[in-house]
Amino acid sequence: MVHIHLDEISLSFPVLHGSSRSLKKTLLARAKSTVAARTGAVGGRMRISNDSSEVVEVQALSDVSFKISGGERVGLVGHNGAGKSTLLRLLAGIYETGEGVLDIVGDTHALIDPNAGMNGELTGRENIQLFACRMGMGRTATQELERDVEAFSDLGAFFDLPVRLYSSGMSVRLGFALATVPRPRILLMDEWFMAGDQKFQDKAKARLEGMVDAADILVVTSHALSILRQWCTRIIWMESGEVRMDGPADDVLDAYEAALAVIPV
Amino acid sequence: MSAPSPASDATRDEAPRRHTSRDTPRGSPAARAWADWKETRRLWRLGVRLGWLDIRLRYRGSALGPFWLTITSALMVASMGVLYSRLFHMQLATYLPFLSLSLTLWSVGLSSLIQESCTCFLDAEDMVRSVQLPLLLYAVRVVVRNAIVFAHNIVVPLAVFVIYHLWPGINAVLAIPALLLWALDGFAACMLFGSLCARFRDITPIVGALLQIVFYVTPIIWMPQQLGAKASLLLLNPFYPLLEIVRAPLLGHLPSLQVWGIALTLSVVFWAIAIRSFIKTRARLVFWI
Numbered sequence: 001m002v003h004i005h006l007d008e009i010s011l012s013f014p015v016l017h018g019s020s021r022s023l024k025k026t027l028l029a030r031a032k033s034t035v036a037a038r039t040g041a042v043g044g045r046m047r048i049s050n051d052s053s054e055v056v057e058v059q060a061l062s063d064v065s066f067k068i069s070g071g072e073r074v075g076l077v078g079h080n081g082a083g084k085s086t087l088l089r090l091l092a093g094i095y096e097t098g099e100g101v102l103d104i105v106g107d108t109h110a111l112i113d114p115n116a117g118m119n120g121e122l123t124g125r126e127n128i129q130l131f132a133c134r135m136g137m138g139r140t141a142t143q144e145l146e147r148d149v150e151a152f153s154d155l156g157a158f159f160d161l162p163v164r165l166y167s168s169g170m171s172v173r174l175g176f177a178l179a180t181v182p183r184p185r186i187l188l189m190d191e192w193f194m195a196g197d198q199k200f201q202d203k204a205k206a207r208l209e210g211m212v213d214a215a216d217i218l219v220v221t222s223h224a225l226s227i228l229r230q231w232c233t234r235i236i237w238m239e240s241g242e243v244r245m246d247g248p249a250d251d252v253l254d255a256y257e258a259a260l261a262v263i264p265v
Numbered sequence: 266m267s268a269p270s271p272a273s274d275a276t277r278d279e280a281p282r283r284h285t286s287r288d289t290p291r292g293s294p295a296a297r298a299w300a301d302w303k304e305t306r307r308l309w310r311l312g313v314r315l316g317w318l319d320i321r322l323r324y325r326g327s328a329l330g331p332f333w334l335t336i337t338s339a340l341m342v343a344s345m346g347v348l349y350s351r352l353f354h355m356q357l358a359t360y361l362p363f364l365s366l367s368l369t370l371w372s373v374g375l376s377s378l379i380q381e382s383c384t385c386f387l388d389a390e391d392m393v394r395s396v397q398l399p400l401l402l403y404a405v406r407v408v409v410r411n412a413i414v415f416a417h418n419i420v421v422p423l424a425v426f427v428i429y430h431l432w433p434g435i436n437a438v439l440a441i442p443a444l445l446l447w448a449l450d451g452f453a454a455c456m457l458f459g460s461l462c463a464r465f466r467d468i469t470p471i472v473g474a475l476l477q478i479v480f481y482v483t484p485i486i487w488m489p490q491q492l493g494a495k496a497s498l499l500l501l502n503p504f505y506p507l508l509e510i511v512r513a514p515l516l517g518h519l520p521s522l523q524v525w526g527i528a529l530t531l532s533v534v535f536w537a538i539a540i541r542s543f544i545k546t547r548a549r550l551v552f553w554i
Contacts, residue, residue, distance in 0.1 A: 013552040023465035093397040096548040116395035121322045
């Protein structure tokens with residue numbers, strides 16, 4: 001049975017910048033801190049402080065637990081930095097954590113970045129071939145995919161030009177056309193898929209809905225609450241890496257909107 | 266609800282439910298690293314393709330393509346050959362074949378493999394962050410890319426051999442297992458240096474600087490015999506046995522068992538370190554790049 005179970009999942013990641021990137025400075029800082037620890041502390045461990053080479057850890061998710069079973073359409077809400085995208089990447093298998101239990105049954109496909117895995121130097125057609133290779137498609141399937149994406153993205157002559165020459169709208173078209181090809185049982189979607197170019201939108205909407213209908217589980221993040229109301233049966237409201245509220249779409253969205261009205265985001 | 270397009274139907278039939286139960290998040294780090302490797306083996310075609318694409322893109326728009334590499338290394342060998350045979354008081358006919366082979370093996374073999382292994386994961390930043398693919402796939406890519414460059418450059422020493430009517434004989438076959446060992450070591454280098462360099466950005470230039478030193482202390486432009494009685498000290502340099510197992514057969518000699526033994530032992534130790542480090546760092550790697 002297709003499901004997603006999360007049990008007390010926590011995830012923290014290092015924010016590396018400046019001198020924490022340097023081996024030399026890290027070793028020096030560590031040497032300094034051991035000296036400080038020997039002289040200063042009795043028993044307790046002292047942390048390296050006021051040192052630019054200290055690695056800052058960000059707690060992106062803490063003790064997140066929920067179960068999603070087949071047939072559910074789940075929306076993730078919360079303001080920027082609440083951990084929605086991190087959660088999505090975790091479900092997609094891009095991030096991993098040792099804390100907590102994550103149990104996913106069913107093949108997942110994540111629509112996280114429109115240009116995921118695309119190479120700007122390659123033409124649109126070559127990128128499609130690369131994508132087909134990634135999906136393990138055969139020759140005939142690849143040719144069909146090429147025709148389908150070419151027709152759908154409607155890029156004309158640009159289809160055989162390197163992707164880096166595309167306007168942002170054009171690369172979204174190509175990325176969208178490709179990303180919506182697989183029919184996974186668990187579909188993870190970031191909000192950019194809702195946005196996009198006006199002319200393109202009706203076509204895109206139909207295609208996306210086809211994909212969503214075919215999936216057993218949908219997890220989507222968005223700031224467009226009207227779309228979430230329309231699509232989702234359940235909403236998980238994230239706040240600073242924790243689940244603030246989890247329940248039927250309308251209940252949670254009403255509470256979320258009420259909270260937004262009080263504290264402007 | 267729109268009807269699924271024909272292409273997506275075909276996709277569905279050909280690539281049915283690939284990973285029905287993804288168990289990556291479970292299990293020990295070692296088990297996850299093993300799963301990464303199994304997934305890499307399944308997708309090896311993609312790794313090879315990425316390696317090829319790197320080469321094609323590097324030379325897109327140039328008529329000669331990767332043969333530019335061949336030309337530059339031919340020029341390098343010719344100029345260094347003439348100069349150093351003078352400096353070392355050697356016959357060009359004995360020195361040039363040696364130099365052309367050594368220089369090629371070093372610069373497009375060992376040296377470039379190690380140097381490129383440092384940026385193995387950094388170069389793939391976008392993909393690592395947005396697509397769920399096994400990390401070792403990028404190591405396959407680096408090894409394949411280097412193998413292609415190697416194949417283009419090995420033409421230069423071969424041409425020199427033809428000019429001087431040299432023929433290594435049947436011994437040359439022994440270079441093949443040695444080159445395979447290089448490929449495996451290169452893969453291990455990607456696991457070790459690839460993750461270390463992602464975490465600490467100053468390791469890449471440090472590795473480059475060390476390789477420069479190794480180039481001078483290893484018999485690449487000079488011959489081991491020139492050391493005379495002290496030549497046995499060369500075995501302390503890990504790069505000497507590694508180079509010798511490929512170079513000796515191609516020059517028509519048999520490398521000694523001792524040399525092979527040292528090369529194999531070093532490789533096994535190196536793999537052990539690399540595998541351990543990969544297991545430890547794999548899950549954090551995506552946050553580092």
